Amino acid sequence: MIEYIIAAMFAGLLLHGIHRKVIARIQGRPGPPIWQEILHTLKFLGKESWIPKTASQGVYVAVVGISIAIWTAALMLLITQESLLLLFALYVLHKIVEHGIGLASGSPYAKFGAIRSVVSAASELPLLSSVALIYLITGSLMLRDIEAYQAINGPLLIVAFPAAVALYLVILSKIHYGPFSIVEAKEIVSGYWTEHFGVWRGLMNAAFGLKTFVLLYTFVVVFIGPIGLPLTLLAILILMITLSFVCAATPMLSPYDSVTVQTLTTGLIAIYIIYLGVFA
Amino acid sequence: MKRHYVQLIAIISGILLIVLSVAGHQDIVQVPVAAVLSIVLAPVFLISVGLLFSAEVIDGDIPFMGY
Numbered sequence: 001m002i003e004y005i006i007a008a009m010f011a012g013l014l015l016h017g018i019h020r021k022v023i024a025r026i027q028g029r030p031g032p033p034i035w036q037e038i039l040h041t042l043k044f045l046g047k048e049s050w051i052p053k054t055a056s057q058g059v060y061v062a063v064v065g066i067s068i069a070i071w072t073a074a075l076m077l078l079i080t081q082e083s084l085l086l087l088f089a090l091y092v093l094h095k096i097v098e099h100g101i102g103l104a105s106g107s108p109y110a111k112f113g114a115i116r117s118v119v120s121a122a123s124e125l126p127l128l129s130s131v132a133l134i135y136l137i138t139g140s141l142m143l144r145d146i147e148a149y150q151a152i153n154g155p156l157l158i159v160a161f162p163a164a165v166a167l168y169l170v171i172l173s174k175i176h177y178g179p180f181s182i183v184e185a186k187e188i189v190s191g192y193w194t195e196h197f198g199v200w201r202g203l204m205n206a207a208f209g210l211k212t213f214v215l216l217y218t219f220v221v222v223f224i225g226p227i228g229l230p231l232t233l234l235a236i237l238i239l240m241i242t243l244s245f246v247c248a249a250t251p252m253l254s255p256y257d258s259v260t261v262q263t264l265t266t267g268l269i270a271i272y273i274i275y276l277g278v279f280a
Numbered sequence: 281m282k283r284h285y286v287q288l289i290a291i292i293s294g295i296l297l298i299v300l301s302v303a304g305h306q307d308i309v310q311v312p313v314a315a316v317l318s319i320v321l322a323p324v325f326l327i328s329v330g331l332l333f334s335a336e337v338i339d340g341d342i343p344f345m346g347y
Contacts (some may be wrong), residue, residue, distance in 0.1 A: 002318060076315035080311055199331055
């Protein structure tokens with residue numbers, strides 16, 4: 001199991017590096033090498049670390065462990081093909097990490113990040129509509145059942161396209177430098193993780209790499225189906241590049257615009273679900 | 281926290297994670313059991329390894345909670 005965790009972390013960090021590279025190329029900059037985020041993480045691990053006096057010590061450290069545990073659990077659910085509902089429950093638990101990181105810190109920038117994280121709870125709304133539509137179509141939320149459904153009926157990407165759009169939006173809201181990345185916007189330095197440095201920052205980076213990999217892997221498993229490891233990795237890469245294009249071409253929205261867009265998307269998909277449930 | 285405590289935690293959790301992985305693959309332990317134990321042990325292992333990395337710089341005690 002540990003080999004999957006480490007491999008997924010490195011793959012996620014590599015995807016972060018590719019993300020930065022693609023954004024830079026679109027903006028006419030050379031950008032960092034694609035392995036920069038891996039080097040970044042290793043660099044942070046080697047830095048002198050301590051816990052600031054103004055921070056809440058227990059929470060400051062605990063959120064790092066919780067973050068790793070949440071995304072490790074999500075990866076394990078994917079590997080064992082368990083319930084999609086549990087996977088998304090873990091995703092929502094990630095909010096605790098965002099709040100915890102910001103509120104454990106004594107830095108006002110980190111606290112602002114945590115408050116914005118509360119505001120951006122609307123990013124979970126498209127997730128709800130996505131799960132509902134998947135259940136309505138496949139009749140199950142077990143990953144193995146969803147894969148079996150796709151093996152017979154073809155990818156859910158076609159049948160449940162609005163659900164795919166919703167999950168895409170959810171992933172976009174958790175990607176660095178995205179239009180919905182209000183929790184770590186530059187006007188509040190690095191947002192909720194401004195004061196996490198050294199080993200804590202390195203481990204958070206690794207956990208967030210794992211998060212990116214797990215979310216993209218989930219999208220491929222749920223909407224494209226069983227296509228084998230090489231094609232899955234290719235699909236993840238293509239998905240990441242499309243996200244990078246969106247991030248490069250879209251300015252960061254203000255907190256309330258971000259919430260409005262996410263809520264409107266959920267509303268539209270909810271109407272589609274009602275249409276499917278009542279009329280189709 | 282003393283360096284040798286962190287070393288001990290890293291070694292024990294690392295060995296347990298490897299044993300769980302092998303046991304899971306060989307069907308000695310059920311995969312869900314190995315997965316749940318790995319979820320608990322992975323943060324412990326990664327945090328202790330991370331603290332050991334940074335300890336090379338500061339040499340001696342590792343600043344942790346209550347330091």
